[in-house]
Amino acid sequence: MTSTRSLSPRFAYKSDKLKPLRAFCQTARLGSVSRAAEALYLSQPAVTLQLQALEREMGVRLLERSGRRLALTREGEALYELARPLVEGLDGLEGVFRERIRGLDAGELNVAAGSSTILYLLPKIVEAFRAAHPEVRLTLHNVTGAGGLDLLRSDGVDLAVGSMLDVPGDLSYAPVYRFEPMLIAPRDHPLATLETLTLQDLSPYGLILPPQRLTTYRMVDLVFQQNRVPYTVALEVGGWEVIKQYVAMGLGISIVTAICLTEADRARLSARSLADYFPSRSYGVVVRKGKYLSPQARAFTELIQPALFERGDYYATGQSDR
Known part of the structure; x- marks a missing residue:
């Protein structure tokens, strides 16, 4: 009959599993019992006893001599691969714990947002948040679409800020501001002086649009198709700043969201x-339904609407969706 003791191995040397494993890992790493003893501040006989017990x-x-060094056997290599992260993790536990405690004291906040949101919408919000909460480590994750939603669902971020057309059932979207669609063209362009604009007026001119996979391109295509107005795309390019620069150079016209237009652009x-x-x-705040928002996350969301009012954006509707 097999005894219970044989099924549950127990280290005989001082009934401590960590000490023999630590001695083994140091010996494997340094290739010498004497060096391992120095690293562990132990005597060589003490290390030898721990290795024998293991x-x-x-x-x-687990170890065999190879020239002047001790080398791992095949079984030793297998154990070393398993034991090393355990020993290193335990040895570094206090430092990691204290670092984590400091993080809890200061707090941290992770926010997902797209490039346009980070560039045009969040600067004053971030500035105000940093002034009010300098001890909080704020990380802005530049992601959009499915990537941002994945981070929300996996708790990789606390919240997201941006624009959503379709809101999945497991997420909550609180829109804060609306921005109008705008035609941009060079100041001396024929469309700049028309009293009123129609889609037919835009038809003869090439459009500079974001890539087809993005919402803006799909929306422009849908509207022209629904109104049965032909249009041409002169250039596809990513990034509102690039689009505005190319429009200013006279390479085409574009249809953008007012969020990206600044006072400098008006000139x-x-x-x-x-x-x-x-x-x-x-544009607003996206969170996972049922998720508890930390004090840092709540403080950040509370700053969004006041910061937008301070911005005084000429092209915003100026009306909150709330």
Whole structure:
């Protein structure tokens, strides 16, 4: 009959599993009992006893001499691969714990947002948050679409800020502001002086649009198709700043969301509202339903609406969706 004791190995040397494993890992790493003893501040006989106890409990040879060094046997390599992260993790536990405690005291906040949101919408919000909570480590994750939703669902971020057209059932979206769709063109462009604008007026001119996979391109295509107005795309390029620069150079016209237009842009571009044809875009906060928001996350969301009012954006509707 097999005894219970044989099924549950126990280290005989001082009934401590960590000490023999630590001695084994140091010996494997340094290739010498004497060096391992120096690293552990032990005597060589003490390290030798721990290695012998470990081999007895495992029932195999773990080390063998190879020239002037001790080398791992096949079984020793297998154990070393398993034991090393355990020993290193335990030895470093106090430092990691204290670092984690400091993090809890200060707090941290992870926010997902797309490039346009980070560039145009969040600067004043981040500035205000940093001034009010300098001890909090804030990380902005530049992700959009499915990547941002995955981070939300896996708790990789506390919240997301951006625009959503379709809201999945497991997420909650609180829109804060709406921005109008705008036609941008060079200031001397024929469209800049028209009293009113129609889709037919835009038809002869090449459009500079974001890539087809993005919402703006799909929305522009949908509106022109629904109104049976032909259009041409002169250039596809990513990034509102690049699009605005190319429009200013006279390479085409574009349809953008007002969030990306600044006072400086008004000096070099003609910007006309296309709200009669294209829907406005809302921007707000996205969280996972049922998720508890930390004090840091709540403080950040509370700053969003006041910061937008301070911005005084010329092209925003100026009306909260709440």
